[in-house]
Amino acid sequence: MQAVSLMDEIEIPQGITVSIDGKTVKVKGKKGELVRDFSFAKFINIYLKGNKIVLEASFLGRREKATFYSIMRHIKNMFTGVQGGxxxxxxxxxxxxxxxxxxxxxxxxxxxxxxxxxxxxxxxxxxxxxxxxxxxxxxxxxxxxxxxxxxxxxxxxxxxxxxxxxxxxxxxxxxxxxxxx
CATH class of the missing domain: 3.90.930.12 (Ribosomal protein L6)
Structure with missing residues (x-):
């Protein structure tokens, strides 16, 4: 079953700065900086909205939906990495x-x-x-x-x-x- 529209937000923790250029996410924290390119996921839009990272996509099948949530987890892992490692x-x-x-x-x-x-x-x-x-x-x-x-x-x-x-x-x-x- 296809998901018609999917949108999720990731809260940016304190002490972390995030910049998004297209589908490249750059995360800076007290321990260092991580850069990740998500350009393989053409169907997902990633952008900043206040103190949150927003991921949006439409008409997703099973695999695209799995990719959507994997990208969310990757970004959360980047937050953990730059805070401690x-x-x-x-x-x-x-x-x-x-x-x-x-x-x-x-x-x-x-x-x-x-x-x-x-x-x-x-x-x-x-x-x-x-x-x-x-x-x-x-x-x-x-x-x-x-x-x-x-x-x-x-x-x-x-x-x-x-x-x-x-x-x-x-x-x-x-x-x-x-x-x-």
Whole structure:
């Protein structure tokens, strides 16, 4: 069933400034600035009205309606990001061979995973900070998608293929996600 008209407003929190140029939304807060382009959604109008961001669309099908609400959530995540940020925790787990993790530039290098001699590399997205604290890897940043993608890249780079996962549980795994206040 098509929605004839859909309109929703997002209240802009205090301490945040928003500017909209076409379908590009720029959000500034105390921690930094995020810019997001929503030009792929041709059917949605985004504009400022007082202290609110207004999203409008007409004649939406199921997929367009889902995109509408996804864009709303993206904007809310941008607000959270510039106010505090996001943090993911990953745990280094090994049974016999100690895994060595090193951060160099824009990549995380994983060596000695189940005794392998080759180096596995995970890409760090721009604007994301990765740090090592003992057996933990901490991934922080303002943009939720970039933080989550970096954590996922690290987890995927340490994935072991061709072994029974019940026995060989070595790897790096996400165990905690939080919003920095």
């Amino acid at each position: 996001y943090r993911y925790y990953l745990k280094i787990i090994f049974t016999h061979f100690p895994i060595s993790v090193k951060i160099s530039g824009d990549q995380v290098q994983i060596t000695n995973l189940i005794g392998e001699k080759n180096v596995r590399v995970a890409k760090i997205m721009p604007g994301v900070k990765v740090s090592l604290k003992g057996e933990d890897i901490v991934v922080e940043g303002l943009d939720l998608e970039k933080v989550a993608q970096t954590a996922s890249n690290i987890e995927l780079a340490s994935k072991i293929r061709g072994f029974d996962r019940r026995i060989f549980s070595d790897g790096i795994y996400i165990y905690k996600k939080e919003v920095i206040e």
